[in-house]
Amino acid sequence: MKNxxxxxxxxxxxxxxENDIKKEYEELVKTLNYxxxxxxxDDEPEISDFEYDMMNKRLKEIEAEHPxxxxxxxxxxxxxxxxxxxxxxxxxxxxxxxxxxxxxEEVDDFVNDLRNTLGEDTEFLVETKIDGLSMxxxxxxxxxxxxxxxxxxxxxxxxxxxxxxxxxDVVKKMPYPVEYIEIRGEVYMTRAAxxxxxxxxxxxxxxxxxxxxxxxxxxxxxxxxxxxxxRDLSLFIFNVQEVRGTSFxxxxxxxxxxxxxxxxxIDHYYKCRTAEEVWEAIQKIGQARGDxxxxxxxxxxxxxxxxxxxxxxxxxxxxxxxxxxxxxxEEKETKLLSVEVGTGRTGRxxxxxxxxxxxxxxxxxxxxxxxxxxxxxxxxxxIGDTLVVYKSGEIIPKIKCVxxxxxxxxxxxxxxxENCPVCGHKLVREKDAAxxxxxxxxxxxxxxxxxxxxxxxxxxxxxxxxxxxxxxxVDEGYIRDISDIFTLGRYRDELVExxxxxxxxxxxxxxxxxxxxxxxxxxxxxxxxxxxxxxxKATAKELIRYFGSIDKIEDASVEELVKVGDIGEISATGIxxxxxxxxxxxxxxxxxxxxxxxxxxxxxxGSSLEGLTICITGTLPTLSRNEAADLxxxxxxxxxxxxxxxTSYLLEGEAAGSKAVKARSLGVPVITExxxxxxxxxxxxGDE
Numbered sequence: 001m002k003n004x005x006x007x008x009x010x011x012x013x014x015x016x017x018e019n020d021i022k023k024e025y026e027e028l029v030k031t032l033n034y035x036x037x038x039x040x041x042d043d044e045p046e047i048s049d050f051e052y053d054m055m056n057k058r059l060k061e062i063e064a065e066h067p068x069x070x071x072x073x074x075x076x077x078x079x080x081x082x083x084x085x086x087x088x089x090x091x092x093x094x095x096x097x098x099x100x101x102x103x104x105e106e107v108d109d110f111v112n113d114l115r116n117t118l119g120e121d122t123e124f125l126v127e128t129k130i131d132g133l134s135m136x137x138x139x140x141x142x143x144x145x146x147x148x149x150x151x152x153x154x155x156x157x158x159x160x161x162x163x164x165x166x167x168x169d170v171v172k173k174m175p176y177p178v179e180y181i182e183i184r185g186e187v188y189m190t191r192a193a194x195x196x197x198x199x200x201x202x203x204x205x206x207x208x209x210x211x212x213x214x215x216x217x218x219x220x221x222x223x224x225x226x227x228x229x230x231r232d233l234s235l236f237i238f239n240v241q242e243v244r245g246t247s248f249x250x251x252x253x254x255x256x257x258x259x260x261x262x263x264x265x266i267d268h269y270y271k272c273r274t275a276e277e278v279w280e281a282i283q284k285i286g287q288a289r290g291d292x293x294x295x296x297x298x299x300x301x302x303x304x305x306x307x308x309x310x311x312x313x314x315x316x317x318x319x320x321x322x323x324x325x326x327x328x329x330e331e332k333e334t335k336l337l338s339v340e341v342g343t344g345r346t347g348r349x350x351x352x353x354x355x356x357x358x359x360x361x362x363x364x365x366x367x368x369x370x371x372x373x374x375x376x377x378x379x380x381x382x383i384g385d386t387l388v389v390y391k392s393g394e395i396i397p398k399i400k401c402v403x404x405x406x407x408x409x410x411x412x413x414x415x416x417x418e419n420c421p422v423c424g425h426k427l428v429r430e431k432d433a434a435x436x437x438x439x440x441x442x443x444x445x446x447x448x449x450x451x452x453x454x455x456x457x458x459x460x461x462x463x464x465x466x467x468x469x470x471x472x473x474v475d476e477g478y479i480r481d482i483s484d485i486f487t488l489g490r491y492r493d494e495l496v497e498x499x500x501x502x503x504x505x506x507x508x509x510x511x512x513x514x515x516x517x518x519x520x521x522x523x524x525x526x527x528x529x530x531x532x533x534x535x536x537k538a539t540a541k542e543l544i545r546y547f548g549s550i551d552k553i554e555d556a557s558v559e560e561l562v563k564v565g566d567i568g569e570i571s572a573t574g575i576x577x578x579x580x581x582x583x584x585x586x587x588x589x590x591x592x593x594x595x596x597x598x599x600x601x602x603x604x605x606g607s608s609l610e611g612l613t614i615c616i617t618g619t620l621p622t623l624s625r626n627e628a629a630d631l632x633x634x635x636x637x638x639x640x641x642x643x644x645x646x647t648s649y650l651l652e653g654e655a656a657g658s659k660a661v662k663a664r665s666l667g668v669p670v671i672t673e674x675x676x677x678x679x680x681x682x683x684x685x686g687d688e
Contacts, residue, residue: 142177459529609637
């Protein structure tokens with residue numbers, strides 16, 4: 001009996017372990033698919049390439065050990081991601097991805113296996129792996145006729161011909177043409193071009209790109225070629241996909257032909273024969289990363305001989321004749337000298353570690369965020385500690401851990417201050433939140449960005465009122481809080497004389513825009529521009545719709561506020577605290593005196609969408625998102641920013657991304673712009 005019990009225990013343990021692995025696998029599939037969608041469709045990845053690669057590696061390990069678990073939805077079964085924007089074009093030749101490897105042993109195995117199969121004279125090329133977006137160019141008799149993205153890698157990609165034509169590195173006509181040639185390359189953005197785009201975005205108060213790869217991908221898919229041209233994309237070609245009218249015996253022969261035609265090919269590559277030579281080339285490329293003007297995320301090892309490539313062929317996802325070695329994040333030790341604490345637009349207080357400068361991926365770094373007190377406590381960080389710092393995605397310095405063996409005597413864990421480092425106001429930690437905030441809206445540390453938010457398109461929409469103007473006006477003392485925007489006209493001559501807003505014409509233009517905004521901006525946009533915690537444009541509309549005016553919201557209790565849809569106790573408390581502050585009461589009085597709209601306007605023109613909640617995603621054929629939202633609300637509907645089971649419809653345009661996936665998984669009906677207009681015209685709710 002005892003033996004049977006032991007057998008039962010062993011069996012149960014085995015079942016539990018398999019169930020745990022299955023749960024881990026299902027979670028990996030779900031997580032990786034989510035991040036794939038963010039990467040390919042939204043161009044807004046939330047994790048670094050290295051973090052993604054490690055999860056993907058674990059997924060493949062489980063699939064190798066448990067083939068019975070492999071899901072049809074596994075990212076291992078995809079080459080790219082389904083193209084969702086613009087005109088789709090069929091692939092003549094698959095644009096496959098590469099098998100990633102992460103160690104010298106894996107590189108050695110690949111090289112030696114091919115040498116054993118093909119012979120000791122087998123030649124390899126080792127090249128830089130550019131971190132960008134794959135694109136194929138098709139030429140007929142020397143004329144570039146089509147450019148397509150990778151898309152799903154097998155069936156079809158997006159037609160980006162018009163944008164490709166404005167990229168300087170794209171040769172429009174080859175001087176030494178052949179009947180037909182398709183070449184594949186990587187569209188990327190130099191660090192200098194990327195910094196310029198983000199600097200302009202910051203000045204205009206628009207969203208910043210996370211890194212050059214995201215910016216390049218988003219730009220190549222732009223519908224406006226003027227934007228594409230302005231952002232200065234670059235291109236390296238790394239393969240001849242197909243050719244008619246000539247032939248090449250080796251990969252570098254193809255490069256020679258392309259270079260003769262003025263085509264820009266990968267500019268860092270090495271010919272090698274042995275595993276030792278291949279690894280040496282990989283190391284050379286790795287050491288040169290910091291000297292390049294662009295980002296790379298690895299090195300590619302490929303066969304040089306074209307016939308040998310054809311003999312080996314491909315798997316469903318990868319060529320058997322090439323691999324991509326991914327460099328580990330470079331990390332170094334350095335000493336923490338101090339912690340700088342800053343206050344951002346929302347009042348969020350962010351601690352930044354200042355350490356002895358170190359070189360990572362070719363650039364000197366001396367700062368990294370410490371996020372919040374929770375992060376500091378978890379890492380157990382104090383002044384004088386030896387930090388291990390690495391670069392996430394080759395771009396952002398991050399702290400990995402502390403080398404406690406080198407901890408100084410008299411060490412103490414760092415604690416954030418209790419008061420704002422800029423204005424001295426008591427810092428507040430909201431319930432269930434990790435961040436400390438300064439709730440003083442007139443804090444000099446927040447005023448520039450608060451005003452930038454207030455004048456933005458989603459609030460007062462004062463065109464031309466950019467970051468530099470606001471900063472100069474604050475520095476010169478013309479603006480101390482939001483209400484001072486509407487007194488600038490008194491100082492018109494001084495502003496012209498000092499050139500703060502430019503000459504007469506430019507100054508008058510901006511002052512006129514400020515004056516016009518008072519009459520043109522509805523109360524909900526005034527409210528959303530104030531920077532009240534958790535009150536964005538959708539919540540502001542609900543509040544104004546429910547109470548009818550900002551004055552009534554000012555006087556509303558927490559109990560009254562939570563009666564408004566989508567307002568919870570935390571948001572209600574934040575609103576109440578905002579309006580109980582005497583300085584905020586004074587500010588609101590000045591804004592009202594300046595003539596801003598505090599009363600709700602009845603802009604409804606119909607009731608055909610009464611009671612419906614509609615989420616908008618993607619690019620619509622004729623309406624902007626703001627125009628569509630206004631149309632929905634004028635006909636009694638409500639717009640929401642995210643999809644849930646309570647959403648009535650998803651209004652879907654091109655490049656809908658993850659919201660469309662979620663809507664379909666929840667069974668939320670998906671409609672087009674045409675469907676919406678028909679529903680409004682017919683005064684009904686469509687097909688339920």
